[in-house]
Amino acid sequence: MNNRIIEKFSRLKSDGRGGFIPFIVAGDPDLQTTKSLIIELCKADATVIELGVPFSDPVADGVTIQTSAERALRKPIAVRDILEIVADVRVEGFETPIILFSYFNPILQFGLKEFAEKAKATGVDGCLITDLVPEEAEEFRAILAEKELCLIMLAAPTSSDERLQKICDKASGFVYAVSRAGVTGARTETSSDAKVLVSRIRKFTGLPIALGFGISNASQVEETWKFADAAVVGSAIVAEMIKSSPNPDSVEEDFVEKIGDFVKKLLP
Amino acid sequence: MNNYQPNERGYWGEFGGRFVPETLMFPLEELTEMYFSVRDDADFQAQFLQLLKDFSGRPTPLFHAQRLSEKLGGAQIYLKREDLGHTGSHKINNAIGQVLLARKMGKKRVIAETGAGQHGVATATVCALFGLECVVYMGTEDMRRQALNVFRMRLLGAEVRGVDSGSKTLKDAINEALRDWVTNVDSTYYLLGSALGPHPYPLMVRDFQSVIGREAREQIIEKTGSLPDCLVACVGGGSNAIGLFHPFLNDESVRMIGVEAGGKGNVLGEHAARFNEQGGGKIGVLQGTKSYLLQDTNGQIALTHSVSAGLDYASIGPEHSFLHSIKRAEYVSASDNEALDAFQILSQTEGIIPALESSHAIAYLQKLAPELSPAQTIICNLSGRGDKDVNQVQEMLLTK
Numbered sequence A: 001m002n003n004r005i006i007e008k009f010s011r012l013k014s015d016g017r018g019g020f021i022p023f024i025v026a027g028d029p030d031l032q033t034t035k036s037l038i039i040e041l042c043k044a045d046a047t048v049i050e051l052g053v054p055f056s057d058p059v060a061d062g063v064t065i066q067t068s069a070e071r072a073l074r075k076p077i078a079v080r081d082i083l084e085i086v087a088d089v090r091v092e093g094f095e096t097p098i099i100l101f102s103y104f105n106p107i108l109q110f111g112l113k114e115f116a117e118k119a120k121a122t123g124v125d126g127c128l129i130t131d132l133v134p135e136e137a138e139e140f141r142a143i144l145a146e147k148e149l150c151l152i153m154l155a156a157p158t159s160s161d162e163r164l165q166k167i168c169d170k171a172s173g174f175v176y177a178v179s180r181a182g183v184t185g186a187r188t189e190t191s192s193d194a195k196v197l198v199s200r201i202r203k204f205t206g207l208p209i210a211l212g213f214g215i216s217n218a219s220q221v222e223e224t225w226k227f228a229d230a231a232v233v234g235s236a237i238v239a240e241m242i243k244s245s246p247n248p249d250s251v252e253e254d255f256v257e258k259i260g261d262f263v264k265k266l267l268p
Numbered sequence B: 001m002n003n004y005q006p007n008e009r010g011y012w013g014e015f016g017g018r019f020v021p022e023t024l025m026f027p028l029e030e031l032t033e034m035y036f037s038v039r040d041d042a043d044f045q046a047q048f049l050q051l052l053k054d055f056s057g058r059p060t061p062l063f064h065a066q067r068l069s070e071k072l073g074g075a076q077i078y079l080k081r082e083d084l085g086h087t088g089s090h091k092i093n094n095a096i097g098q099v100l101l102a103r104k105m106g107k108k109r110v111i112a113e114t115g116a117g118q119h120g121v122a123t124a125t126v127c128a129l130f131g132l133e134c135v136v137y138m139g140t141e142d143m144r145r146q147a148l149n150v151f152r153m154r155l156l157g158a159e160v161r162g163v164d165s166g167s168k169t170l171k172d173a174i175n176e177a178l179r180d181w182v183t184n185v186d187s188t189y190y191l192l193g194s195a196l197g198p199h200p201y202p203l204m205v206r207d208f209q210s211v212i213g214r215e216a217r218e219q220i221i222e223k224t225g226s227l228p229d230c231l232v233a234c235v236g237g238g239s240n241a242i243g244l245f246h247p248f249l250n251d252e253s254v255r256m257i258g259v260e261a262g263g264k265g266n267v268l269g270e271h272a273a274r275f276n277e278q279g280g281g282k283i284g285v286l287q288g289t290k291s292y293l294l295q296d297t298n299g300q301i302a303l304t305h306s307v308s309a310g311l312d313y314a315s316i317g318p319e320h321s322f323l324h325s326i327k328r329a330e331y332v333s334a335s336d337n338e339a340l341d342a343f344q345i346l347s348q349t350e351g352i353i354p355a356l357e358s359s360h361a362i363a364y365l366q367k368l369a370p371e372l373s374p375a376q377t378i379i380c381n382l383s384g385r386g387d388k389d390v391n392q393v394q395e396m397l398l399t400k
């Protein structure tokens, strides 16, 4: 498969480096700022950028990302609008891999085939669907694969070996290991389940493994790199965004720069 | 003959399945396995039936509502009196079944969501009976309009946690219960209250509620010598309706009608009629299942409105979507005002104060019964009693 995610991880590997995957919610505080933030994250040397599609009912998310999604949904946002933002970033010459992180329903309503076509055309590289388990994923996986787009699958500490096998069979790009049972949200320490899970996943796949849920500082990122290929930081960045723009309708000029500085400090 | 069983992935036709975070898949697999092991287990079923009888007072009567039948001037109306069961609604049937399952699985902590509060009360009741810790999530809007049930739950020893997100109603309570479950998977049993959510819940809840239809089928044959012509039930998530309908599905002569909440208008946001395609009802995925869903064009879940908290929900159980798609059941709606009228009519003609949810089914009888002949019969599920709604109705009537 010809895909930016795959290329990026193989370069990381040959350089012997760990990957860094920041997450932000599209539309918080507004879509134009999202575009500037993506560019800032590209400049901060993100390995992959996870762009969250805000959803009205984010059952897998803790309060921080719930709040961010609510802020984003002050105005209606179509998946199409989010894809356009990615197209704008590509036009400006930034080539960092970008994946959409979404619940299934917004993508389903867009239309799975239409989504894949449009995603490919705008320069999105893959998709991670929080509530799409391997048993439900085949149709979408095949549609994405036809356009050389990755489907990133989630594995959890509660997943049995049998399930890990199914997950890895459907996955492409990388596997997202959920560090602990629970919803998203920043923690200052990574659970010991995480390391066990990553080594269990390795038995079933040669794909890179990113660890996420609860990683919120540079020392956790460094710790993660000892056993996983990349660290995902979500809620910590989103919390900083909410703190730095308490009123999403009037955002200060240096907002993007501030978030950029915060993100750079997450790197060891 | 169709057995109306879902396939091994929990699908009826294209509806159902499991759309959940991966963390919940293992507990769902475990639950499914446990459920299938007790489904045909004579001891478990005997224990279930014994509690339904001794604790809840089943069988509930099938009552010939003669004055209402006369007043409407058509079919003979029979009410299946779920309002007479312990805690005042059909919700107790499912709560007993699932608490027995939770015990079998060794879980000491039970969580539930509730809309009208009836499921919360039923869960709190059965947890008290078995000494289990019980936490109930409830939207703060629902806590306001069903304040009596909040007090009942606390009295029964449950912790009620208010949910302030979204429309502050049933959907938001389910989100919060799912978040709790995903965080406490090992210790916790999630006791979902309607025929909703990921497999195996829609199947399991339907099975536990089917006692309603099995009894009603025997009772009507005993009373009239034949099957009913029509079944009517209100549909929130769909548990009382599917419980009544299911044992009749292979009786081809029996029509079945589910009554959704028509709310105060036809525009998205003003109602909870999921099969109203002009009103924003469309197939989608929410809270673990693929079914009809009230949503906007971007796939965001819409706010809903109904005078009755128990019907105020954006999605509907997948088996109902299936019955709708194959046209085995019909789905209609009754408005807030029609339900309020029916609430008073049943009180005055039969001396029975119905729950506002059940009042939607009664409201539809006013249209249906006159179209049928006095030789025909309707069974209407009186899913719950209206004590919990009396304050709210009084307020509404005063301000009307």
Ligand SMILES: Cc1ncc(COP(=O)(O)O)c(C=O)c1O
Residues within 6 Å of the ligand: B089, B090, B091, B115, B116, B117, B118, B119, B193, B194, B195, B234, B235, B236, B237, B238, B239, B240, B241, B309, B310, B311, B355, B357, B358, B383, B384, B385
């Ligand atoms: C009395 C009563 N009837 C009906 C319902 C709706 O639920 P379902 O459609 O699952 O029967 C409720 C839910 O709270 C209820 O309390």
